[in-house]
Structure formats: structure tokens, C-alpha cells
Amino acid sequence: MRFLSAEGKEVFLKSILQVIPIYAMQCFKLPISLCQELENIMCKFWWCNSKTNKGIHWCKWSDMCIPKAKGRLGFKDLSKFNFALLAKQGWKIITQPNCLFACVIKAKYFPKGKFMSAGLGSYHSYTWRSIWGARQPGLGNYYLKARYYPIVIRRGAAEKYSLNPIGVQ
Known part of the structure; x- marks a missing residue:
């Protein structure tokens, strides 16, 4: 593997190493330390010299995660990708309330309410904790509420969201 060209390493990283954890990432919030460790492994693989197993890191991994359209390599930032996959599951609960997944989650965790107003619960x-946490993007006591902030969704549909403190209408 150490004798691959830069293009070969890029294909290997994107098609193997970044794809393996996707199933777990869409079900569970991976610890930040695990995401960082996986990114460190990928970074070492990218910069490693085949002769000495050492390499100089010419740029930060976060710079390598900038999209190709902006002139970088377009690798995934695993912690952000993990959040996006969990938010996608939450979006599925909102937009497809009759699918089996949404029905099971709704029956167990918010039988009389809505996803965006559901509490974490005791048991x-x-x-559920991972998906529930994805609707709160690290903003402390804030949550997304349908109003004001336009987000374009597939097939031209649009919803509006705003950030409101919990308890403030």
C-alpha cells in the first residue's frame, strides 16, 4: 500500500477507509476521539513515505477536507459527517412519519408529540440519544424550530428554520 501514487492513495482513502464506518455513523454518535484517531490514521497513510515510513505533513487535515470544488482534496471530516448522517435520520423521522423506523422511534420516545419537541427521556x-442530539448542533440550549431560516431540500421543496432558545416562542 505504501507504493501507491497520490491518486491511488486518494481513491483508497475515499473508497475504503472513509466508507467503512458509515453504517455505525448513521446509527450512533461516534466519540470525537475515535473520529480524530481515524483521521490521524488516514493522514499518516496519506503523507507516509514508502521507504522510511515517515512523512512531512505539508498541510492540516482540515485543509484536506475542503471540497474539490474549492481546490482541495475533498476528504470527509468524520465528526461533521457523523453529525450530518444522524441529522439525516432525524429528517427522515420528520418527512417520512409512516416508515417503519419513524413509527418505532415515535412509539417509543415521543408517542404524543413531535420529533423537534421530544425530550431525551429516562430510558x-x-x-435515540445520538439522533436526538443531532437536532441540537452544539448550540447549548438552542433547537431548530420551523421559521425564518430557509434550507433548500431535495426536489425543490423548502422548509424554514430558525434558532430559538428552549422555552422562548
Whole structure:
């Protein structure tokens, strides 16, 4: 593997190493330390010299995660990608309330309410905690509420969201 060209390493990283954790990432919030460790492994693989197993890191991994359209390599930032996959599951609960996944989650965690106003609950699974946490993007006591902030969704549909403190209408 150490004798691959830069293009070969890029294909290997994007098609193998970044794809393997996707199933777990869409079900569970991976610890930041695990995401960083995986990114360190990928970074070492990218910069490693085949002769000495050492290499100089010419730029930060975060710079390598900038999209190709902006002139960089377009690798995934695993912690952000993990958040996006969990938010996608939350979006599925909102937009497809009759699918089996949404029905099971709704029956267990918010039988009389809505996803965006559901509480974490006392006896929750790690999957629910992960999806529930994805609707709160690290903003402390803030949550997304349908109003004002336009987000374009597939097939031209649009919803509006705004950030409101919990309890403030």
C-alpha cells in the first residue's frame, strides 16, 4: 500500500477507509476521539513515505477536507459527517412519519408529540440519544424550530428554520 501514487492513495482513502464506518455513523454518535484517531490514521497513510515510513505533513487535515470544488482534496471530516448522517435520520423521522423506523422511534420516545419537541427521556437507547442530539448542533440550549431560516431540500421543496432558545416562542 505504501507504493501507491497520490491518486491511488486518494481513491483508497475515499473508497475504503472513509466508507467503512458509515453504517455505525448513521446509527450512533461516534466519540470525537475515535473520529480524530481515524483521521490521524488516514493522514499518516496519506503523507507516509514508502521507504522510511515517515512523512512531512505539508498541510492540516482540515485543509484536506475542503471540497474539490474549492481546490482541495475533498476528504470527509468524520465528526461533521457523523453529525450530518444522524441529522439525516432525524429528517427522515420528520418527512417520512409512516416508515417503519419513524413509527418505532415515535412509539417509543415521543408517542404524543413531535420529533423537534421530544425530550431525551429516562430510558433511552444510544441510537435515540445520538439522533436526538443531532437536532441540537452544539448550540447549548438552542433547537431548530420551523421559521425564518430557509434550507433548500431535495426536489425543490423548502422548509424554514430558525434558532430559538428552549422555552422562548
